[in-house]
Amino acid sequence: MTAALSTGPITAEEWGIVSLSLRVSAVSVLGAAPLGFGVAWLLARGRFAGLVVLDALVHLPLVLPPVVVGWLLLLGFGAQGPAGRLLADWGVTLMFRWTGAALASAVMAFPLMVRAMRLSIEAVDHKLEAAARTLGASRARVFATITLPLAMPGVLAGLVLGFARSLGEFGATITFVSNIPGETQTLPLAIYAALQTPDGEQAASRLALIAVGLSLAALVTSEALSRRMGANVHGL
Amino acid sequence: MGFDIDVFLQRGGGQIVARFSSGAALTALSGPSGSGKTSLLDMVAGLVRPDAGRIAVDGKVLFDSAAGVDLPPHKRHCGYVFQDYRLFPHRHVEANLLYGWQLAAPRDRWISLSEVCELLGIGHLLRRMPGALSGGEKQRVAIGRALLSGARFLLMDEPLSSLDALRRAEIMVLIERIRDDLGLPILYVSHDRNEVTRLAGQIVHLGAAHGVAFATDMSQGEQGKACA
Numbered sequence: 001m002t003a004a005l006s007t008g009p010i011t012a013e014e015w016g017i018v019s020l021s022l023r024v025s026a027v028s029v030l031g032a033a034p035l036g037f038g039v040a041w042l043l044a045r046g047r048f049a050g051l052v053v054l055d056a057l058v059h060l061p062l063v064l065p066p067v068v069v070g071w072l073l074l075l076g077f078g079a080q081g082p083a084g085r086l087l088a089d090w091g092v093t094l095m096f097r098w099t100g101a102a103l104a105s106a107v108m109a110f111p112l113m114v115r116a117m118r119l120s121i122e123a124v125d126h127k128l129e130a131a132a133r134t135l136g137a138s139r140a141r142v143f144a145t146i147t148l149p150l151a152m153p154g155v156l157a158g159l160v161l162g163f164a165r166s167l168g169e170f171g172a173t174i175t176f177v178s179n180i181p182g183e184t185q186t187l188p189l190a191i192y193a194a195l196q197t198p199d200g201e202q203a204a205s206r207l208a209l210i211a212v213g214l215s216l217a218a219l220v221t222s223e224a225l226s227r228r229m230g231a232n233v234h235g236l
Numbered sequence: 237m238g239f240d241i242d243v244f245l246q247r248g249g250g251q252i253v254a255r256f257s258s259g260a261a262l263t264a265l266s267g268p269s270g271s272g273k274t275s276l277l278d279m280v281a282g283l284v285r286p287d288a289g290r291i292a293v294d295g296k297v298l299f300d301s302a303a304g305v306d307l308p309p310h311k312r313h314c315g316y317v318f319q320d321y322r323l324f325p326h327r328h329v330e331a332n333l334l335y336g337w338q339l340a341a342p343r344d345r346w347i348s349l350s351e352v353c354e355l356l357g358i359g360h361l362l363r364r365m366p367g368a369l370s371g372g373e374k375q376r377v378a379i380g381r382a383l384l385s386g387a388r389f390l391l392m393d394e395p396l397s398s399l400d401a402l403r404r405a406e407i408m409v410l411i412e413r414i415r416d417d418l419g420l421p422i423l424y425v426s427h428d429r430n431e432v433t434r435l436a437g438q439i440v441h442l443g444a445a446h447g448v449a450f451a452t453d454m455s456q457g458e459q460g461k462a463c464a
Binding site for chain 2: 125127128130131132133134135136137138141145146149150
């Protein structure tokens, strides 16, 4: 770590860490969003026997120790893992790569994303969908013109929440892809590394301040979107 | 012509059995709450599937369990005016009105936006959001939206029940005009005797007895034909 002044401008090294963090979080959230929305839809509207099991599986990363999630990812996506070998045939390696960090973040953020999306889908009034059906809209069109627009603020809130959770991801990431500066060293991992270094406290506090700012911005955005969802759904 | 209904539905603890045909311009469905009036409208609209029976409007079969016919709601050309309006909260009034119109085939569009605005007196509301409308205004927009969707018949579920006396009178006049000028068969749910006697050419009573709701035809108009 370079000896940076606590009041000085953000250094190139810090920018590198922040931009890697933002990239990992953005890719993890955008990659997980379609699956997340599908699962949220199933949980909100599905009627099948395995629903309880699916619900439990989705929430598992929320209650499991993150180190266990990281280890399971290592088993699955490592060089010897079934998914890892499959991806290796396609020339894709996740271990010790930033893409692996994105996968770990996505898994950890998944329950939060699904939860917000599910609530917003459940909040859409079935009666409005029925009305649209009688006006000549097919199921697909009802989804595109009624359900999705009404659920959209909640879906966006889920993305922002997932993004914030990804930014803070630590345990699963460090277990799965290790702590490699410039490749997998996201903001929390860099703070951890700084704290392990003698005299690294100043660097750690600067990074921590950045983390607080980013997280706050994400939460404020999420809250604003939720409010808009409330206004939309109760607008009738 | 008109409504030709013969359905059976098992639901919860009871059953709905309704059997009538009506050629009146406006057919009223009356009966105590819980007797299945709204469920019957939902069956005609295709939102609830009867266990058995047949539904035809103006000779067009919408549902026939014996023949395996069950048109989805969006292919029934029904104009459903719900008791709770159900305007789309995220679209302004004009977009609500045109929702069904845009989905209808050009040959099915028999009324224009300007005609609907004139008929219902809602031209000044087009840019407003539904949340900013009064109950009477919402009801007018809901009726206009149903007409514009290219409806070939109307289902009205207690359209006056949540309005004050003044609005009731206004909307009642509108419904009479729709009944007399547009030539669409109307199936109209109400438990208000005055409303029913003023508007309906035929009254079908849906009574609950021993958990079974039977439609009894209490014909007023000469066109009505009892078959219950």
